[in-house]
Amino acid sequence: MSSTIYTPLVLCIYILAFVTGVPSNLLACYTFLVKVRQKPSPVGLFLLNLTISDLLLLFVLPFKMVEAVSGMTWPMPLFLCPIVTWVYFCSIYISILFLTAVSIERYLGVAYPMKYKVIRKTVYAVWICGFIWGFSALHGSVSFIVITVLPSNESQDGRCYQRFTAGQKKLLMPFRLEGSLLMFFIPFMITIFCYFNFVRLLLSMPKIRRKKKYRAICLAVATLFNFTLCFVPYNISHIVGFIQDKSSHWRVYALLLTTLNASIDPIIFYYSSTAVQKTFLKCLQGLKKKLCMQDNHEVHVELSKTSDTRTTYNNETSV
Template sequence: MSSVSLWNGSPELVRTVTEAETMSMTICIPVVLTIYIFTFLIGLPSNLLAFYTFLVKVRQKPAPIDILLLNLTVSDIFLLIFLPFKMMEAVSQRKWTLPTFLCPLTNFFFYSSIYISSLFLMAVSIERYLGVAFPIKYKLRRRPAYATAASVVFWVMGCAHCSIIYVVQYLDESQNGTASSNHVSHCYDNFTTSQLQVLLPVRLEFFLVLFCLPFTVTIFCYVNFVRILMTLPNIPTGRKQRAVGLAMATLFNFIVCFAPYNVSHVVGFVRNKSPDWRVYALLLSTLNATLDPAIFYFSSTAVQRAFTKCLTSLWHKLSTCMARCHLPCLTRCVEGGREVEAASGDETEGSTT
């Protein structure tokens, strides 16, 4: 969860924000923009390609793993859709200059996507583990309806928890007596004491339920998944390598993208305030949208073919474009070389005469 509070227009609060946070805002703006732009440019096309691939597979012959990965892709796309609003916030030095209703809406989808992704990554690890640990029983009982039901539960869990954004905003508005004014404010920042009393325990629940539980289950499933595959003699080497790559990409995602931000929940609960480095931890969570395509690649041969075909097509078009651009240059260089040779020949003949 992100910090939630809207400026109530008091001069004391304005002075606190400008004096205590201006320096940190100035330092982090280039970093924030760089990571946001990188995430958007890399994550959006790769997730859209994966979304199309999984959508075609689900419509043709739905499989549980494809349903789970399709939902994971959708959650990443939601984050990427609202990422430009976070970019504008960073450009404005973390001041919210957009319409007021976009502030809770943007953060609701932004943070819901992060926690829904962790739940679907856990579900993918469970599906992979059951497929190798109990291959016969799982194959007989595997149903797309189970994956669909789990997807609905995960979306409800993530959205219900992140609805605290609207709860805390309503608490702030009820305390001030009116809704937030038209003044520019810092969106989801600078909490009052009553807001922290509500928000900090909820953040601690986020850490326990939406991070620790999925992370523990994922570690157990992938460690045993890789261990079992490595002991099977008839498994091709390529499949074993993909299994290791899938496990490493997922665990790296949890450790690098999700862990720092969720640890900030615990630190904030202990210190009774949000830590200053929370904004940087949030940036790492955003990178999840660029790492998930690697998980798609290791999880699905269809995605591998789609990515390979797309990259091959782009490389072919780039090579063709470069060849067309270099051909006139080479022609001019050759003609220029001939002119130089002719001129030097004339000079030589003149000197001899």
């Protein structure tokens, strides 16, 4: 794919993710925040943090849009480059780990309902959230070090995190491989195991309502589809890059798929939380009510104008 096609493609994906992801994630964030305040639960905390992670990625997308418009060069102040890069890549792995945490929580609640109910405490979920954020931020700081600390002898041509020296590659390529194995492939295998057994156990329970079983299957399929589509190509590029000792030319396209994760996550929220469904329906009903009121107001104005016109005409005729 040529550079003339690549830049418009990048911009279109960023705009699509931003336009669809921001309102849906803000709606989900508000819903989970209210739910956690009223009745805290591990799943609610995990989904709330997952939403915040997606919003962080979406909030740095305008910087990436400006970069795409500028022909994949960095026209903004240089100090923003490592910050945007750090937030962008950290949010990817934070989302992966929280999706995995949700799958583990769902599986344990079905496989060991009585035993897990005894040891299940919200404070443990708070510690897990803190660990995920801290570990991911620390792990992602390597990209910050590569940009700001290690010297670069190659001309960057105003580009951000795209060209690397031999010294930078010596640190970056093993780091990417380790990140893909530790923070994606292991969580991916755990998620597959949890959701496969989650669905299998639910289907074997005759007392569970059919609607609930359907939701569980949709949840598992949506999560695994999200993992496969958004994260597998990107993390495979790290393995290929380590073998070839360079960034694969198709890595940039695989990275675009990870951006779409912020738009796909709300689908998982919708299937996994009745609170999100109710909030979404309330918003639709409120929007529909406003539109109906606006239409009625416009009709009333038109009728008033018509009435005034008829009155004026009658007055003129009588004169």
